[in-house]
Amino acid sequence: MRTTEESEGFDGEASNTSMISGANSPYQPTTEPVHARNVLGGLRCDMEYLKSYFGILKVVEVLLSFIAFICIETIMMCSPCGGVYFFEFVSCSAFVVTGVLLFIFCLNLHTKVPHINWSLTDLVNTAASTLFFFLSSLVLACINHSKGAEIAALIFGFLVTGVYGVNTFLAVRRWRRGSGCQAPQASDYIRARTASRGEMEARAELA
Numbered sequence: 001m002r003t004t005e006e007s008e009g010f011d012g013e014a015s016n017t018s019m020i021s022g023a024n025s026p027y028q029p030t031t032e033p034v035h036a037r038n039v040l041g042g043l044r045c046d047m048e049y050l051k052s053y054f055g056i057l058k059v060v061e062v063l064l065s066f067i068a069f070i071c072i073e074t075i076m077m078c079s080p081c082g083g084v085y086f087f088e089f090v091s092c093s094a095f096v097v098t099g100v101l102l103f104i105f106c107l108n109l110h111t112k113v114p115h116i117n118w119s120l121t122d123l124v125n126t127a128a129s130t131l132f133f134f135l136s137s138l139v140l141a142c143i144n145h146s147k148g149a150e151i152a153a154l155i156f157g158f159l160v161t162g163v164y165g166v167n168t169f170l171a172v173r174r175w176r177r178g179s180g181c182q183a184p185q186a187s188d189y190i191r192a193r194t195a196s197r198g199e200m201e202a203r204a205e206l207a
Contacts, residue, residue: 043107050106054122054174057167058102061129064160065095071153083143087136087153094129094160101125119178123171130164133157 049055069091078084101122104110110118137157144150 045106046108053170054167055102055105057163057170058098058105060163061098061160061167062095062102064156064163065091065098068153068156068160069095071149071156074149075147075153080143083136083139084150087140087157090129090132090136091153091157091160094133094164097125098129119171119175123168123175126164126168126171130161130168133161133164137161 050059069088072084072088072091075084105118110116137154140150140154140157144154
């Protein structure tokens with residue numbers, strides 16, 4: 001007959017054994033989800049993109065748009081103010097949109113959303129920025145009062161227009177190359193489907 005001390009001893013040994021086996025078990029809970037680690041580890045700056053023509057142009061566009069926006073913001077009095085407000089809106093919008101695209105391309109976030117045609121998105125942004133920067137700079141040139149801030153904004157406006165124009169030209173070439181590469185792939189797929197369908201019909205007739 002076991003005594004109370006013996007039973008307590010066995011219970012203590014059992015609890016210690018379970019604790020040791022639990023500590024040595026490979027199935028330990030973790031406080032950091034594996035998915036979170038993969039997401040955070042996958043965000044890396046693509047230095048190759050920053051060294052490419054498109055990366056350099058994007059950085060220059062963001063800087064020039066920001067400088068042009070700062071210059072137009074320093075104008076305290078204007079008459080008429082429509083051209084100033086238009087230039088302010090264009091420079092701010094170009095800075096934000098181009099900055100977001102630069103951020104997406106640098107971190108390769110566009111690869112996470114493959115169903116969006118990013119080449120066409122970049123082309124539309126650069127073409128629209130070129131057009132609106134040219135129009136806003138032209139309007140500002142017609143109504144400026146030879147003030148230092150207006151002249152500085154005008155200079156940077158035409159500079160960033162030229163940079164956006166070069167980017168638009170390169171984006172059009174890239175988009176055409178991409179469209180040309182996708183067309184043969186689609187035609188090859190159609191031919192393969194037609195050939196496989198013909199083979200299946202021939203086998204059905206032989207059977």
